[in-house]
Every structure is written in C-alpha cells, then in structure tokens.
Ligand SMILES: [Zn+2]
C-alpha cells in the first residue's frame with residue numbers, strides 16, 4: 120500500500136470534497152441539516168474484504184516524546200481561512216478547489232506531529248500537554264469530542280476529515296443513509312480506513328475503534344409490527360453492522376424506530392430487541408448502540424424506560440449500548456440547563472438504563488421550540504434553547520469521559536463551525552469559579568460565539584440567516600420560500616424522526 124493514501128484521493132483534498140458535496144446539497148436543503156454527514160456516492164464500490172482484528176485499546180498505550188510545532192493545525196486553519204475568504208466573494212464562488220487547501224499528507228511528520236502529546240487535536244483547540252488541567256492527561260483531553268464528518272469520495276475520508284478538524288472522535292455514515300440498497304464498501308477504501316485508524320507510529324491517525332460511532336440509516340425501523348417491512352429494515356441494519364465489522368469499528372448507533380401507530384410500544388420495543396438478538400448471531404463483535412429520540416408521534420426511545428425495555432429483552436447485554444443526544448433528551452423532557460436538572464437527568468438515566476450502557480453522545484443544542492417540545496431540531500452549541508451551561512456540565516462530567524461526544528450541529532457547509540465548537544467545548548472544560556464568575560463567563564462566551572457564527576455565515580454567503588438573540592423578536596422571512604415548505608425541507612435535511620414512520 121502506498122505511503123500516502125491521501126494523494127490518491129481523487130480530485131481535491133477531502134475537506135474540499137466535503138465542502139463541495141455540501142455545497143451541492145445546500146441548493147436543495149435549507150438550514151438545519153446533518154451537515155456533511157452524507158456518503159454522497161457509491162460509485163466506486165466493490166466487493167469488500169473480510170473483517171479483521173481491530174486496534175482497540177492500542178490507541179491509549181503510547182506516551183510519545185513530545186513532537187514539534189503543530190504545523191498541520193496552522194495549515195488547516197489557513198486552509199479554512201482561504202475557503203471562507205474565497206466564498207465571501209460572490210465572483211470567486213466557483214474558484215478551483217485545488218488551490219483552496221494545501222495538501223497535507225496524513226502520514227507526513229507535519230501532520231502526525233500536530234500536537235505535543237500526540238493526542239490528535241491541534242493546539243489551536245486550546246489544550247496541550249503542558250497545560251495544567253485536570254481535564255488533560257498525558258494521553259490528551261479526558262473527553263473525546265468530535266463531529267459527524269463526511270465520507271464523501273471514500274470511506275477513509277471520514278477519518279482524514281475528522282483529523283483535519285482536530286476531532287478526537289467521529290461519526291460517519293456507512294452508506295447513503297436514505298436508501299435501502301447501497302453497493303458494498305470499496306475494498307481499497309476499507310484498507311485505507313483501517314490503516315488510518317492505527318496509532319500514529321504505525322502510520323495512522325490514531326482513531327481507536329471505541330471512538331468511532333457510525334450513524335445508521337434513517338430508514339431502519341426495527342419496531343415495525345409488519346414482519347415484511349421489518350425484515351427489509353433488518354437487512355439494512357445488518358448490512359450496516361457488517362460494514363462496521365469490515366472497517367474494524369466497535370460501535371454502531373441507530374434510531375430504534377417507531378410503532379407506526381400499528382402496535383403497542385411494548386410490542387415494538389420487543390421487536391427491536393429481537394432484531395438485536397438476531398444480529399448478534401450474524402455478526403461477531405460490533406455493538407448496536409440505541410439512540411434516544413426526541414419523541415414525536417409513535418417514535419420509540421424517547422424515554423429512559425423505552426431504552427431500558429429494549430435492553431431488558433436483549434440476550435447478550437455485553438453487546439448493546441445507548442447513545443444520548445442532548446438535543447433529543449431535552450426535547451423529550453430531560454432537562455440539563457441547571458446543575459440540579461442535569462444531575463437529575465443523568466442520574467435517572469443511570470438508575471433506569473445504567474451508565475455502563477452509555478457508549479457515546481451526540482452534542483447538540485436544541486431549537487425545537489423549548490423544553491419537552493418533542494421536536495428534533497439541532498442548534499449550535501450554546502445558541503439554542505439548552506444554552507451554554509449544560510455543555511459545560513457535559514464536558515466536565517467524568518462519567519462522560521472516554522466516550523465519543525459527537526457534534527451534529529448545523530454548519531451551513533463550513534466545517535470550521537465544528538472546529539470552533541470543539542474549541543468552545545474544550546474551553547468550557549476550564550471554566551470555573553464562583554457562580555457569578557461562571558455565569559458571566561458563559562454569557563460572554565455565548566455572545567461572542569453568536570457574533571462569530573453570524574460573521575462566518577455572512578462571510579460564507581451561504582446558509583440560513585442566524586436566529587436573533589433570545590429576547591429579540593424574529594424578523595419575518597421576506598421574499599423567500601413559503602415558510603411551510605421551508606420548514607419541511609429543513610426538517611428533512613436534518614435527522615427526521617418522522618421518516619422512520621415508514
Ligand atoms: Zn441520530
């Protein structure tokens with residue numbers, strides 16, 4: 120295998136590829152999408168190889184000698200600057216992607232030495248080995264923050280993109296998440312992916328299998344009482360799980376499904392568990408991780424009890440897990456805005472489900488219409504109904520260390536948004552002091568992030584208008600599309616629970 124797989128990536132470097140894909144989609148969708156999370160094409164797909172051993176556990180074992188300057192971080196920042204700079208000029212919109220991002224070979228010394236303790240994220244993310252912090256060990260920050268990155272152009276690009284953003288964890292789609300049938304993974308892509316998961320000394324980007332949390336197809340409904348429809352879902356589910364095993368990934372996150380209004384919740388939850396049991400027999404190690412849902416309509420999984428009921432009916436409890444989405448939990452009636460409500464929500468999860476099942480989280484703010492609104496609409500960190508304080512509780516909570524914490528926030532095509540949100544989350548770890556001091560700091564961070572995001576949107580010339588601060592009134596959309604249509608499309612573009620009602 121070549122020393123430098125990135126150079127084989129067709130066309131342009133992956134960040135640009137992702138931006139291009141997103142750009143295409145941006146014409147069809149509006150605001151609040153699962154940005155860059157689409158495996159846009161399956162053109163280069165071929166039969167896949169057999170699964171092999173994973174590199175789990177190895178990632179943490181290295182305590183390498185400090186490396187040199189975080190060159191890659193600088194390069195990447197420049198790259199992003201260039202992108203936004205260019206897109207700010209309408210005339211330059213179609214600028215050739217080639218010159219936007221400097222080529223960085225992910226195996227080069229400059230890429231691999233991106234952080235003094237070699238834990239992954241560039242020093243620009245505000246944490247480094249020499250820093251005095253209880254949230255930073257010799258292996259890097261205690262909390263594994265990442266984003267749902269694009270696998271456009273090749274499954275391995277998800278890892279490259281994650282690395283270029285400085286993510287210490289990632290999510291990705293394993294295939295087109297809105298289609299029942301997809302071609303198998305490309306064998307060459309699988310090889311590259313597995314190599315990139317390895318530790319840096321072994322030529323990889325150091326993403327242990329435990330910090331990769333792929334997101335399953337949106338179509339899957341294992342709760343459906345209709346046996347033949349459920350079978351179709353099961354095949355899609357099993358195919359996803361097998362893709363994980365091919366890639367050496369341990370975890371697989373998906374939405375449990377819905378009753379479609381045709382059976383009791385109990386029956387649907389048992390159907391989900393039965394599918395997990397069946398899948399365990401047809402796979403070797405991957406752990407299905409059930410996502411909590413916002414709870415609209417007949418959707419399963421919005422309560423801790425739903426999740427517990429599924430697990431109760433799973434035979435091999437070593438191979439089942441849960442992923443908590445902060446936006447969904449808030450929309451489902453689990454408050455996290457104050458220290459007290461946060462503690463109550465997490466401890467009720469522990470009592471009812473068990474924290475040992477928590478394998479990952481989705482870190483999103485909510486713009487669904489307030490607490491307990493049952494709506495699944497993600498917002499940027501600190502700028503939605505949940506607010507900054509809750510995310511400080513999350514990243515300071517030792518119970519949530521060492522699991523993937525994945526951003527699925529709106530980005531209007533600019534993955535720089537995620538890099539900044541990661542920085543903000545790491546910054547939140549260090550926020551301490553009296554109640555008043557903390558409150559003042561959070562307020563300051565929120566306002567400056569709101570302004571920064573607004574400027575980023577304006578500069579990019581893309582994406583929706585930013586929401587006004589909470590006490591301003593929302594300006595009426597003028598001269599735009601009908602609000603209903605707009606809302607529908609925005610909804611469709613983000614995780615949509617309704618879609619599962621198929
Ligand atoms: Zn999800």
Ligand SMILES: [Zn+2]
Nearest residue numbers: 446495496614
């Ligand atoms: Zn969601």
